[in-house]
Amino acid sequence: MTGTTVAPSAVLKPDAVRRSRLADPAVGIWLAAAAVIVLGWIVVALAGGQLLTRTNITIILSNSVALGLVAVGQSLVILTGSLDLSVAYLISLGTLVAAETMASGSVLTAVVAVLAMSAAAGLANGLIVTGLKVNAFIATLGTAFILRGWIEDNYTGPAGKVSASFQHLGYDRIGPIPVSIFLLAAVAAVLWFITRRTRLGHHMYATGGDEHAARLSGVRTRRTVVIAHVLCSLCVGAAALFLAARLGSGAPWAGTEARYDLDSIAAVVLGGTALAGGRGGVLGTLGGVLLLAVLDSVFNQLSIDPFFKNVVRGVVIIAAVALYARRGSRRTA
Amino acid sequence: MTTLLSMQHVSKSFLGVSVLHDVSLDLEAGEIHALVGENGAGKSTLMKVAAGEHIPDAGTIHLDGTAHRFTHPSQAQAAGVGIIHQEFALLGHRTVAENVFLGREPTRRGLVDRRAMEERTAQLLAELGETAITPRMYVRDLSVARMQTVEIVKALASDVRVLVMDEPTAPLAEHEAGLLHDLVRRLAGRGLGILYISHRLREVFDLSRRITVLKDGRHVTTLLTEQTDTNAVVRAMVGRELSAYYPQRARPEEIGDVRLAVRGGGNGRLSGIDIELRAGEITGIGGLQGSGRTSLARALFGDAPFTEGTMTVANHTLRPTSPRQAIRAGIALVTEDRKAEGLALRQSVRDNALLVTRAIPARGRRSAAGSIGQLLERVRLHARSGDQQVQFLSGGNQQKVVIAKWLAARPRVLLFDEPTRGVDVGAKAAVHTLVRELAREGLAVLIISSELPELIGMSDRILVMADGRIVGELPAGAGEEDIMRLATASADREAVA
């Protein structure tokens, strides 16, 4: 599973560079999302509905926020060649901590507390993966179990109370645009910046691409992985804060019932990030999230059986990735 | 000359097994210092200690007289020690510039400065006279030789003063090796100290000022190149004279009828291939890297099949479109990249040796499974037992396992792509003898080699390739010059690849 073996093609293709830029999945997924919007609009219109009303746009966007925040964080970890299955429980715990701290203390302390806790969780994940050399899948699954036990042992239901001022994050909007979108945008922008413009970002791609090669080139691969995990968990913390603001209190199942763990991974891969790491980026992930949100809204409009939704989701995810595989092969062929 | 790098009394052991024992070595500015020794002699370990990839148990490392204790490659780099590994440390999905500056990205106001990165890369490439590579190309699109160049640029970019090169010419063809040699000399000319590991004694003698010989983790001797000769060095390496390097060639009566023939074979990379492989004969394929030698082997083996022309195997018309078909037809291919394509590294010797017969349980698998012992004996494999994982074997023994794997399948035609790459001198001879024996038993053998002495020494006749065609045939014992002349006749057109 580690690294990409460098397979040199005997004949150098001068246009390879340009084509590989064109074949960038990030572009593809946004086009796909656009297509889904258009198609959805038509279908819903035929069903006598209206997809792009003010409310729906608001809803589509605010539904993208939570998953979006988690997914962009997740894409960092996956880029670096790792994985995080503990996000769902971390969100739940985050909402609880947020709500409870706010019930007693100030909003600021709550935000700090949540982010601090998330960072700690991320640090733990990172250290277990790099230090104990436990496969990320198992390591984060383990931390997920640990968090779960902690939650179930300490909380018997919704707890805490989010101060009214903070709930603006969950409910305010500018025209049809929920303010929470700006939170997502800001976080995504920062992460995009980190991955593309900073050394850390380059090292993430390197570590994900070929851990050994990166290390030989003097990259502190372990440190990179740990940082990636911390950043991811911080995003999860942000998602938790948003959900807390939206739910008005902490909920022990806020993260798990929405399956944020698997959904975020799905969104990341949908966005064209290679599960093996080393390729992809934050922008694609956002596209993936939007696509899923639009699909959901369309299903709502057509009031499709919830069970059938899952079928479609599954098909979409597989089909998309299959498409990427084809592209990739055509490029390196 | 001033001493640049000095390693004194270095020892290193893993889990109590000593790999390096009290080895001392020093390197002067502007010196090319060759390091030779059989596989397992501890060359690589020593180099890795120098480059900060291993932390020595004992001993000191001085650079310009100041003591260092590296715990991570980046520290060694910062101190000015660069290393080029046999296996490239390159990222296929990143650009040349990104690779060159990996781990040392230049920054402006905390941000990576792509501009600077690409300009500097271009500049360095220009200095090396490398025009075909541009900083924005993806490494995955480059040829091996060019990757090698990128590796060197990578080292230079961190303006190292000591450059460690671990068998840099192993993947290169003669004339590319030639270019590399010039490059290395120029670097030395600039005052860099170069530690040069190689199995190719000839280039060692061409290049180096001094030669240090290691054996079983101990320092045997350090000789001034002009005051010694090949035999002396080989003696120091293996502790014995290697009298006859290559076994007897085939006598005419030993050469039988045609086992495999291609007429007008061609595909994306090959064209107009006419070739006949005869029982008992070893046919050598010469040519430059990328001239289509490997492509030919892969085509014959059905891995990258011919798309045109006719092919007959043992008088049956058959153009294999998959390795499986080829194997069924009695063709076997010993690939050049043993670790990635020849072996399942974490499986036992037995499992590897039986892989083919298990994949295709057709002819004589029972006996193969039963006679695994004889099989290993047959290839003179000194494996502790058939249960040992092949990743623990030396390069030579690994190669023997690969050969055993094919012998178990009872092939009629045996294709070797770089049969002795990364194999130490002692094992080389063994492999050569084995290959000749197989020919004597009536197999048709084809050998591709970048090492001209090996090619000439082993082949009963030599076909030279260029541009995906066979450009000429030479009789046994042809000179290196003849081969190079044919191979480079169209070298200018061969520039890409």
Place this chain on the structure above:
Amino acid sequence: MIRSRLWAPSALLLASALITSCSSDIPPDSPAGSKGAPDSGSDGKQSKFFDQAEYKKQLKLTRAAPEGPDGKPWEQMIEPKMADTAQYKKKGSGGIHLCFSNAGVFNPWRQVGLTTMKAEVKLHKEISEFTVLDAQGKDDKQISDIQELTGKNCDALIVSPNTTATLTPAVKEACGKLPVIVFDRGVETDCAVTFINPIGGYGYGAVAADFLIDKVKPKGKILALRISPGVDVLENRWSAGKAAFDKSELDVVDVKFTEGDPVKTKSVVADAISRHGTIDGVWMDSGATAVAAVEAFEDAGVDVPPITGEDQQDFLQAWKDKKLTAIAPTYPTFQWRTPVIAALKILDGKQVPKKWKLPQPTVTEDNLDQYLKAGMPPLHYAMCGCENLPGFPEAWGKK
């Protein structure tokens, strides 16, 4: 040059646009919730869900006689305080558009309930459109769903909240726009026109516990099986049960979570038996895994002790076939009919109780046969009051 000249005004324009269009869907004030205390095992202290007053009230209600038509428990109400609904009377004629935000159909109870509700809707010709949005158990989605429905010109909105606390803001928001009917789980606001639910968790838990206290000899070992922590309704059931047991002679030796998974249930019971030698009574906070528990005793070669379950078909069947000593307090699925009825009353300007308490019948030895209907699917809930609804029994899965 040009760009710079254009920049300032356009920015101003944008800014002003934003300010003017800036708005908030946030409700006036926000919900309350309180710290979840560690879940208590069988020691004295009660979980945060225990509300002495409410507990007493419910016990009283269980004894009170419901008003309303006999044999139609879904139209009955206990100690109602009527609220005037004139302001909601639907002007003009034309079909009624009823909307329903469902927490989800993630368990058979909700399956039966939804089927029942849909059938109820069929009964009323005046309902021209019935829109259901399913939140698949996601609070966040249900909030959006409610927002979406309020924008769908529904005449009335029925909400079955996924969570008490977290849905409060959204429901408040909806209350401002149209008549809202909340049922099953409550929300922490009384802005809804009516809140429909059966007597509640305390009643359920108490009935079950009292049954065991009555049937099991003193000092008997009780095993309490719970689905999972944190679900308020279930927490109430347990805290009531616990309150009863604490007063009694019985000894609750184990409180275990089964996650509604029969496999886990069987393991838990089997382990409990081997750990405590014997188990003299089983208290369950819901019937989902009752049968599994019964089988666990059989498999262990032990007689099945007195056990409490729910009105789930498979349990009633086992009860009858195996002649168990059992009782099945219910959280009746017929409550899914009431919201539709209430909605029509409201839109007609008729009075409805502010808090519409439905009776909470219990299945006992005596009336077992009345509720056990042959051929119904194993996960069907008998207390659905759906026998005379259109499509019965096929729509409820009888094969």
Place this chain on the structure above:
Amino acid sequence: MTTATAVWRKRGTAALGAGAPVYALLAVLFAALALTNPDFYEPDRFLAFVKRTAPLVILAAGQYLVVVSGEFDLSVGAVVTAGVVVAAELYGSFPEAHWLVISLALLLAGAVAGLANGLITTFLRVPSFITTLGMMLILEGAVFYWAGGSPHGVLPEDFRILGRGSAFGWLPWAALACLAAGVLAVWLMRSDFGRTLIATGDSERTATLSGVRTHRVRVLAFVLSGVAAALTAILVGGFSGVSAQAGRGYEFEAITAVVLGGVALGGGRGSVVSAMAGAFSLQALFTLLNLQGVSGALESTVQGVIVIAAVGLGAANWSRLRRTRTRSSGGTPS
């Protein structure tokens, strides 16, 4: 690779075979069980334990085949749930159906699901993590869509006998099934198929060039995993009857078990026996926690810690190997 380093690496390996940690863990857990409640080893109690564990063991064996070939199968949980629901549905429609027919139908269905996983993963080159994740959504969705939310039929006794009943009155059929599956798996891994499967997981390229039909081999692994999941469904359905969430969480438990058994995610290393031992230790752990009366809530915490610790322990011994492995796959130009 130097012969000297070879020596110490070999010792390292010999010291702890792939599965060693898991057997230690298993021994410790069983010892703990013996101490905390002695009659755990009374035949019927122990057999009950085996019966309860059988489904996970079979699931782990199937998962092993996929993992050792370098892939994942996250869909097994969904297959189990689907299996139980489908069985109930079928009985709802054909109450008189013979249990053998239904069982075979399930096994067939499992095989088909596995086949789909395999074909998508190999021929469409979709990472198996995604393929099976999608399959999970599809199966759960489709089955409940079909059943309208919850199954309609009852599982009759004759169908449930395999999961619940015992042969000769004392030996649970489940235990026999488990044993049979184990023997079959071991035989399979010694067969040509097994060896080529591991080789494929170790180095697909090498396998291909040695004439292995790697696609076919992998697909077969997925199919077998699907069948194992279906068999699990039969046992679970039999053990505890109709349920709408029979297989919930099984996918992670199975993978955890396999990894506990020292099988490397990524393929090419580990034995099926230790994978099944992993399943046993996992179930033993649950039982121990139950018998210790650990608060239901805390169980998962303990489980998480132990899993990480055990795997970490295993990993520590492999760290060196892992390095060489990354190197050999680290871009040797061909």
